[in-house]
Amino acid sequence: MTRVAAVDCGTNSIRLLIADFVGGELVEVDRRMTIVRLGQGVDASGAFAAEALERVFAASDEFAGVIRAAGAARTRFVATSAARDVSNRDEFFAGISKRFGVEPDIISGAEEAELTFRGATEALHVPGPYLVADIGGGSTELVLGDTSGVIAAESLDIGSVRLTERHVRSDPTTPAELAAITKDVDALLDSTTVPLTEARALVGVAGTVTTVAAVAFNLPEYDRSRIHHARISGADLRATTAWLTNSTRAERAAVRSIHPGRVDVIGAGALILQRLYDRMAVDEVLVSEHDILDGVALSIT
Structure with missing residues (x-):
């Protein structure tokens, strides 16, 4: 051991x-x-x-x-x-x-992609190829792969903190601010070199996606056992994103499953996930609590 x-x-x-x-x-x-x-x-x-x-x-x-x-x-x-x-x-x-x-x-973008993919898919038992999406604060990593490893990957300069700081000044976020965020997200998703439609499953990892899942499932508090390998339907994703992007800061802060440090930025993160989902030929988001952190641990065993 x-x-x-x-x-x-x-x-x-x-x-x-x-x-x-x-x-x-x-x-x-x-x-x-x-x-x-x-x-x-x-x-x-x-x-x-x-x-x-x-x-x-x-x-x-x-x-x-x-x-x-x-x-x-x-x-x-x-x-x-x-x-x-x-x-x-x-x-x-x-x-x-x-x-x-x-x-x-x-780490380089290529190694980040490999570590994220390995961590997220190690114990995943669904048909591939998989698109693993890691929506962070400063960037979003997209990694397409299957059981043989990574096929394509790209890091996009869209993240929940970056987009919130760049565009949001109001509470609640105004339609114009949401439109500006959406424009930035769409521009990079439209130009990505990763073939999004080849994926048979969308696997979302890290705090933005797990928080969206907790809100979608109306969890009274964050529960990893309920989140890991849970599935968010397209309808639930749209409803949750709409609420997160149109609610006030106080309304989000009152939801115990949202970590206080994500209250300000979760709306932008959810919008990234929504716009990504809309481009893919999938009908749900599979949520994984395992991600780059697990890949890093595996790299030193």
């Missing part, structure tokens, strides 16, 4: 998975997530905000302590390309290395 720890730092959240590799499979020991909004203002400034780094480092202190207590033999910390492009990347790198004792891996 090998115990490993995987940390994934994205635009909106930082996540930890500690798992044992037993009999060729991951057995989850601990999984947790903290909203850190690392991408706050990056679209405009090109740098991580000081308060965003403070939030990341505070969460990292907690995660590093959990990893030490669990006795993980190997740790891998990954971040996506946003961390490579910012002007103060050295401060980020130094803070992560100090806390985890490993250098952060700034």
Whole structure:
């Protein structure tokens, strides 16, 4: 048995998975997530905000302590390309290395696609090809593949935080603001090199999709056991997206299954999922709680 720890730092959240590799499979020991909004203002400034780094480092202190207590033999910390492009990347790198004792891996789009696909589809028993969609804060990863691996992949610069910061100024979001978000989403989805219509299943992963599922199912609070491998019908997706994009911030904040850190941005994220679904020859979204984090853990077993 090998115990490993995987940390994934994205635009909106930082996540930890500690798992044992037993009999060729991951057995989850601990999984947790903290909203850190690392991408706050990056679209405009090109740098991580000081308060965003403070939030990341505070969460990292907690995660590093959990990893030490669990006795993980190997740790891998990954971040996506946003961390490579910012002007103060050295401060980020130094803070992560100090806390985890490993250098952060700034993974390429191709590796991100492979890790996401592997994590999301490892225990999936539906006919392929699959389109795995990871809707993050700063970007959306689309990965088409089957049991033999990745066929096509692309990272699109549309994410829940990026689009909210770029277009939303009102509460509730105005029709004009929603139209601006939709225009940005459609432009990139229309131009993607990933052949969306070849997929027989749409697999949605990460916080935007799992939150949409929790709202669609009217869960009184977030419940991973109800979310993993659940299916959102097209009708439920449309109704949920309509509510999330037209509700007030206070109305969304009152829904306990929506993490407080997603209240402001979940509408834009849901709209990305809706516009993607509308282009595909599928009639539901299959939700997976397993994603790039699981792929990272598998990569160090």
